[in-house]
Amino acid sequence: xxxxxxxxxxxxxxxxxxxxxxxxxxxxxxxxxxxxxxxxxxxxxxxxxxxxxxxxxxxxxxxxxxxxxxxxxxxxxxxxxxxxxxxxxxxxxxxxxxxxxxxxxxxxxxxxxxxxxxxxxxxxxxxxxxxxxxxxxxxxxxxxxxxxxxxxxxxxxxxxxxxxxxxxxxxxxxxxxxxxxxxxxxxxxxxxxxxxxxxxxxxxxxxxxxxxxxxxxxxxxxxxxxxxxxxxxxxxxxxxxxxxxxxxxxxxxxxxxxxxxxxxxxxxxxxxxxxxxxxxxxxxxxxxxxxxxxxxxxxxx
Amino acid sequence: xxxxxxxxxxxxxxxxxxxxxxxxxxxxxxxxxxxxxxxxxxxxxxxxxxxxxxxxxxxxxxxxxxxxxxxxxxxxxxxxxxxxxxxxxxxxxxxxxxxxxxxxxxxxxxxxxxxxxxxxxxxxxxxxxxxxxxxxxxxxxxxxxxxxxxxxxxxxxxxxxxxxxxxxxxxxxxxxxxxxxxxxxxxxxxxxxxxxxxxxxxxxxxxxxxxxxxxxxxxxxxxxxxxxxxxxxxxxxxxxxxxxxxxxxxxxxxxx
Amino acid sequence: xxxxxxxxxxxxxxxxxxxxxxxxxxxxxxxxxxxxxxxxxxxxxxxxxxxxxxxxxxxxxxxxxxxxxxxxxxxxxxxxxxxxxxxxxxxxxxxxxxxxxxxxxxxxxxxxxxxxxxxxxxxxxxxxxxxxxxxxxxxxxxxxxxxxxxxxxxxxxxxxxxxxxxxxxxxxxxxxxxxxxxxxxxxxxxxxxxxxxxxxxxxxxxxxxxxxxxxxxxxxxxxxxxxxxxxxxxxxxxxxxxxxxxxxxxxxxxxxxxxxxxxxxxxxxxxxxxxxxxxxxxxxxxxxxxxxxxxxxxxxxxxxxxxxxxxxxxxxxxxxxxxxxxxxxxxxxxxxxxxxxxxxxxxxxxxxxxxxxxxxxxxxx
Numbered sequence: 001x002x003x004x005x006x007x008x009x010x011x012x013x014x015x016x017x018x019x020x021x022x023x024x025x026x027x028x029x030x031x032x033x034x035x036x037x038x039x040x041x042x043x044x045x046x047x048x049x050x051x052x053x054x055x056x057x058x059x060x061x062x063x064x065x066x067x068x069x070x071x072x073x074x075x076x077x078x079x080x081x082x083x084x085x086x087x088x089x090x091x092x093x094x095x096x097x098x099x100x101x102x103x104x105x106x107x108x109x110x111x112x113x114x115x116x117x118x119x120x121x122x123x124x125x126x127x128x129x130x131x132x133x134x135x136x137x138x139x140x141x142x143x144x145x146x147x148x149x150x151x152x153x154x155x156x157x158x159x160x161x162x163x164x165x166x167x168x169x170x171x172x173x174x175x176x177x178x179x180x181x182x183x184x185x186x187x188x189x190x191x192x193x194x195x196x197x198x199x200x201x202x203x204x205x206x207x208x209x210x211x212x213x214x215x216x217x218x219x220x221x222x223x224x225x226x227x228x229x230x231x232x233x234x235x236x237x238x239x240x241x242x243x244x245x246x247x248x249x250x251x252x253x254x255x256x257x258x259x260x261x262x263x264x265x266x267x268x269x270x271x272x273x274x275x276x277x278x279x280x281x282x283x284x285x286x287x288x289x290x291x292x293x294x295x296x297x298x299x300x301x
Numbered sequence: 302x303x304x305x306x307x308x309x310x311x312x313x314x315x316x317x318x319x320x321x322x323x324x325x326x327x328x329x330x331x332x333x334x335x336x337x338x339x340x341x342x343x344x345x346x347x348x349x350x351x352x353x354x355x356x357x358x359x360x361x362x363x364x365x366x367x368x369x370x371x372x373x374x375x376x377x378x379x380x381x382x383x384x385x386x387x388x389x390x391x392x393x394x395x396x397x398x399x400x401x402x403x404x405x406x407x408x409x410x411x412x413x414x415x416x417x418x419x420x421x422x423x424x425x426x427x428x429x430x431x432x433x434x435x436x437x438x439x440x441x442x443x444x445x446x447x448x449x450x451x452x453x454x455x456x457x458x459x460x461x462x463x464x465x466x467x468x469x470x471x472x473x474x475x476x477x478x479x480x481x482x483x484x485x486x487x488x489x490x491x492x493x494x495x496x497x498x499x500x501x502x503x504x505x506x507x508x509x510x511x512x513x514x515x516x517x518x519x520x521x522x523x524x525x526x527x528x529x530x531x532x533x534x535x536x537x538x539x540x541x542x543x544x545x546x547x548x549x550x551x552x553x554x555x556x557x
Numbered sequence: 558x559x560x561x562x563x564x565x566x567x568x569x570x571x572x573x574x575x576x577x578x579x580x581x582x583x584x585x586x587x588x589x590x591x592x593x594x595x596x597x598x599x600x601x602x603x604x605x606x607x608x609x610x611x612x613x614x615x616x617x618x619x620x621x622x623x624x625x626x627x628x629x630x631x632x633x634x635x636x637x638x639x640x641x642x643x644x645x646x647x648x649x650x651x652x653x654x655x656x657x658x659x660x661x662x663x664x665x666x667x668x669x670x671x672x673x674x675x676x677x678x679x680x681x682x683x684x685x686x687x688x689x690x691x692x693x694x695x696x697x698x699x700x701x702x703x704x705x706x707x708x709x710x711x712x713x714x715x716x717x718x719x720x721x722x723x724x725x726x727x728x729x730x731x732x733x734x735x736x737x738x739x740x741x742x743x744x745x746x747x748x749x750x751x752x753x754x755x756x757x758x759x760x761x762x763x764x765x766x767x768x769x770x771x772x773x774x775x776x777x778x779x780x781x782x783x784x785x786x787x788x789x790x791x792x793x794x795x796x797x798x799x800x801x802x803x804x805x806x807x808x809x810x811x812x813x814x815x816x817x818x819x820x821x822x823x824x825x826x827x828x829x830x831x832x833x834x835x836x837x838x839x840x841x842x843x844x845x846x847x848x849x850x851x852x853x854x855x856x857x858x859x860x861x862x863x864x865x866x867x868x869x870x871x872x873x874x875x876x877x878x879x880x881x882x883x884x885x886x887x888x889x890x891x892x893x894x895x896x897x898x899x900x901x902x903x904x905x906x907x908x909x910x911x912x913x914x915x916x917x918x919x920x921x922x
Contacts, residue, residue: 035696095885100696101616102884105839108832109880116873232707232828235700270715274708281701285691354787385789397784399777406773416789418798421771466788 005144007265008258013150015257016157019250020215021227022234023164024208026249029238031181031201034093035104039234040227041114042081042206046213047222048122049077054129067132070214074156077210085206089199097198118224126221135218153215160211165246167204177201233260240280242287256280305367307332307474307504308353313362315348315528322348323528326362330474335496335505335518337536340525341548346508347394349525350476353506354391355381368473386416388473388503390466392480396459400452404443404462407451408434411466434469441465441495456483464492468499475499476506481514493518516540524548561847565760568850572597572753576746587742590749591817596857597752598814603837603849604763605806610835611843612767613799614779616699619706620807621831623677625713627808628821629720630676633660634669635729635815651718659719666732673812674805681804685797692793694782703828713823725822732816752813756850759806763846766802775799836880842892851891 025039036042050073057069088110096103131149138147168174179187180197188194209227216226233256241252256276263272306329315323323345330336338346351357353364353376364376366387376384385391399407412434415424438444441461446454451462460480467475480496481489489511496505496518509515515522515536522539524531526548532539539545575593578584602624610616636645642664644656662668688701714722721727730736736745766772777785778792785792815821824830841852856876864872887894 035700092881092885101614101699102888104616104696104699105832105835106881106884109836109877109884112877112880113874116870116877120870232704236704239697239700268715270708270711273711277704277708280704281687284693284697284701285687356783380791381786382789382791385787391787393784393787397781399780399784401776401780402773409770410774410777410785410790411788415770416791418771418795421774421795422766422769424770426770470789 002143007261009144009146009150011258011261012154012254013257014261015254016154017212017215017219018230018233018237018257019253020153020157020160020212021209021230022237022249022253023160023246024205024212025234026238026241026246027164027168027177027208028202028205030245031177032093032097032198033100033103034096034202035100035107035235036093036202036205037104037108037231038088038111038114039107039205039209040231041111041118042085042209043213043216043227043230044118044222044224045081045084045114046077046210047217047226048118048127048213049073049080049210050214050217051122051127051129051222053077067134070129070132070135073217074211074214077214078207079210081210081213082203082207085203086199088206089202093202094195094198115224122222122224124224126223126226128221129217131218149218153218156211156215160208161246161250164204164208168246173197173200233257236277236280240283305332305371306330307367308506309363309365309367310349310353311363311365313349313352313359313364315345315352315357316360321528323352323359326525326528326530328523328530328533330504330506331521332504333500333502334520335500335507337507337509337515337519337522338525339509339515339522340531343527344525345528346525347478350391350478350506350508352377353384354389354476355379355384366474382416385470388470389476390470390472390474391476392460392463392467392478394478394482396456396463398451398454398459398462398466400450402451403448404438404451404454405434405447407462407466408438408469411469413470437465437469440468440498442491457485457488460484464495472503474504474506478508479510480507481509481511486513489514490517512540561845562764564847565850568854569753569757573750576749580742587739587745590745591736592857592861594749594752594817595814596854597749597756598810598817599834599837599857600850600853601756601759601813602807602810602834603841603853604759604846605803605810606834607838607843607846607849608763608767608775608806609799609803610838611845611849612772612775612779613796615694615796615800616696616835617702617800617803618699618828618831618835619702619709620804620834621826621828622706622709623681623804623807624811624814624830624834625821625823625826626677626680627673627811628815628825629726629811630663630669630673630808631732631812631815632726632729632821633663634666635732636726637663639729645721647721647724648718653718657719673808677804677808678801681801682797685800686793689793689796689800692782703831706826706828706831710823710826710828713826720823723823725820725824727820727822729815729819736816748816752816755809755813759809760846760850763806767846771795836876838890840879840883840890842890842894844889845892848890848892855891 021039021043024042025036028034028036028039050070053073053076054069057066057072061069092106092110093103096106135149135152138145139151140146166174168177176187176192176197177200179190179192180194184194213227216222216230220226234253237252237256238249239252240255241248241250259276259279260272263275267275308330310326310328310330313323313326314321326345326349338349340346348357352359355376359377362377366374366376366389368374368387374387376387376389399410402410409426412426412430415421415426435444438447441464443458443461443465446458451459454462460483464475464477464480480492484492493514496507499505507518519536521533522536523533524539524542524545531548532542532545572593575584575590579587579590584590602620606617606620637660642656644653648657662672684702684705688698693701713720717723731744731748732751733744733747735741736748767775774785774790774795777788778795782792811821811825814825837852837856838849839852840856841850842848856879860872860876863875883890887898889897
């Protein structure tokens with residue numbers, strides 16, 4: 001029982017991390033049909049921004065407030081990746097609408113550049129952040145330990161989900177966003193500035209990647225490939241969840257996260273990867289377009 | 302020539318996430334006739350064609366196809382390429398031709414038979430087949446444009462090419478989804494004459510809104526409304542029907 | 558079309574001259590020739606990738622897997638040649654006492670060569686069949702192929718008693734024995750010309766298959782997959798066939814590569830290595846076989862010359878930029894640039910000068 005709860009907790013923890021990295025992907029892919037291969041690098045940038053914030057606090061802020069660097073790092077990471085996302089959208093993505101596969105390739109070129117930039121600035125060696133003291137240790141109930149930093153990440157995910165849900169379904173901007181997602185030309189005819197919607201969507205998606213980076217910084221050392229470790233899983237959960245619905249992404253990441261941890265429990269981590277992949281492919285046999293889809297009448301989209 | 306209907310649509314219903322696009326549709330299509338499905342937008346015409354050609358699976362009901370020599374084939378559940386190989390071709394509403402291939406290559410790919418991988422790699426079309434392609438292209442008036450890339454054709458010409466691609470397969474049934482859309486009066490009339498000409502060889506099912514075109518060519522008209530069959534009959538009967546006028550023609554008259 | 562063949566002939570002649578230039582002393586380092594040998598392997602895999610991406614429109618981000626499968630098959634044979642059929646060191650360390658079953662076929666050359674074809678064909682056939690059957694396409698396929706490669710990569714590392722994990726299979730010679738050093742120069746030439754012949758054969762195969770109705774159908778699938786179904790073709794079989802064909806070509810390339818590289822590691826089956834192959838095709842010009850070859854040579858030669866010493870950091874920026882710019886502005890790659898963009902640019906310039914004269918005369922009037 002104890003073991004089961006621990007496994008469940010680990011599964012939920014991994015799911016939440018995957019979810020955090022895939023929300024941004026899901027909205028950029030859903031709204032703009034852009035596969036952002038550089039998303040993993042935005043996660044990496046977010047993680048490095050946490051490190052930068054820590055260095056700034058170490059240098060300028062009295063030690064008593066040192067722990068608050070992490071609280072400051074989250075909005076900071078969001079802000080930096082948000083701006084970078086806006087720049088990327090302006091320079092590259094805006095020329096790629098309607099070319100899904102090309103968008104994938106071009107953003108991969110961007111990710112090469114960003115990775116090298118990270119190596120040039122921060123060095124090839126990984127850097128570490130010290131988890132703030134209020135997140136060290138854990139909650140012990142009946143012999144099961146729930147570490148605070150993982151609980152914190154889960155809370156962060158719920159918070160981000162709520163914000164995204166609010167923006168998408170309860171704000172007028174979200175309404176425009178969904179309109180563009182479902183029928184771009186029609187939305188333009190209704191006077192929606194779809195360029196602006198795209199720009200905002202991409203920036204928000206990138207910003208969320210930055211926040212995901214903050215949470216990764218708690219879990220291990222940061223190097224230029226840190227985003228890559230999670231990005232494949234994130235892509236899979238977006239595919240599994242289907243395009244355009246937040247619920248799909250949540251279910252997709254939960255399924256992949258829990259499945260990997262449970263499979264890992266009984267076999268090894270590598271076999272678990274293969275098993276999860278196999279399940280996804282099997283699933284796509286039944287629903288080639290993912291869990292949730294929007295039906296369409298046209299022949300070739 | 303036998304008198305069994307070439308296509309029997311039996312109790313077909315389609316449900317999209319709780320919305321019934323078609324409810325209990327029954328219709329028979331007579332051999333060598335031009336059969337029109339008309340109806341206001343959202344009546345389920347395109348969905349019906351989707352079901353016949355296998356693009357959509359019906360929630361309930363069957364579509365039965367009776368061949369020349371008296372066999373019956375249940376089309377429901379067959380994959381679309383099998384249905385095409387049985388001789389049922391379809392032209393889509395939005396012209397869909399292979400844009401980066403020449404007109405001739407488009408036609409070559411559409412020829413009847415030779416559809417396996419081995420045939421495609423090692424097979425060569427025979428002289429008769431080339432002649433047949435020339436003949437069909439002549440008929441639709443694309444003879445001079447054989448080597449042009451299909452993507453550069455004008456909209457109307459793409460429509461013609463797609464019809465030609467259906468014809469070159471020597472089909473039993475051709476389904477045309479709004480063949481006259483985007484065409485001028487003269488071109489529409491010409492299309493009608495071609496349809497009348499080819500109905501000697503096959504059966505034609507058409508969806509169209511242009512009433513002049515319907516009057517010019519139709520043998521039998523089925524009116525769909527909100528997913529149900531409203532009425533079926535000869536052109537004049539149907540167009541004189543008061544319910545039909547109320548749901549459909551009333552509006553179209555007001556427009557014209 | 559003929560221009561392509563002429564261009565290809567020129568490339569082959571230049572390549573064929575390389576060993577002669579080395580012998581005459583114009584090229585000093587024999588490693589240069591070995592490197593060009595590797596480029597030949599890259600050109601072969603690029604042709605395979607072009608078949609599936611440029612022609613059929615299916616972007617595989619996992620061709621590194623097939624490249625590595627072919628490479629491993631070759632390397633396993635060569636390793637057993639080196640050990641004389643005995644079990645290898647890494648198997649000892651991994652706790653194995655006798656040669657594992659999966660290594661046994663590689664004791665003999667004909668069987669190994671068959672394996673180079675059969676293993677990737679089976680793997681790609683199964684993957685292709687199940688994925689294409691349900692019309693998973695576009696980016697969905699790309700993402701799945703990427704994940705597959707990732708899973709295969711971790712499996713290869715996990716099975717280290719059989720594959721030597723991260724290190725890969727090293728310390729191997731070529732199919733005709735050692736090619737290092739001056740006294741083995743004849744061997745090197747044999748391997749080099751052998752690779753060149755394989756490249757010519759692959760080119761002929763690709764040109765033949767794309768010139769037939771099959772090739773037209775691949776383009777038709779790229780343009781409108783559903784339309785192809787409604788023309789009566791079992792599209793998923795065609796896609797699977799094209800995928801298997803390109804996977805086998807990639808595997809052959811991998812086998813050639815091992816002969817020049819002297820080792821094979823799992824890094825050859827990573828996602829980034831697979832996408833690097835896509836870069837070659839994109840830069841050279843997708844949808845033309847010659848473009849794939851040119852791209853593979855140009856990118857690799859640039860990398861060879863630039864990525865040494867202090868330039869190694871800059872190279873990553875350059876390749877990233879080249880890729881982004883190619884995708885954004887030169888969709889047809891170098892071939893497209895020469896074939897379409899430059900001619901239209903020139904004719905535009907001409908038109909401009911033509912257009913300007915009447916305007917001026919009007920003003921004058």
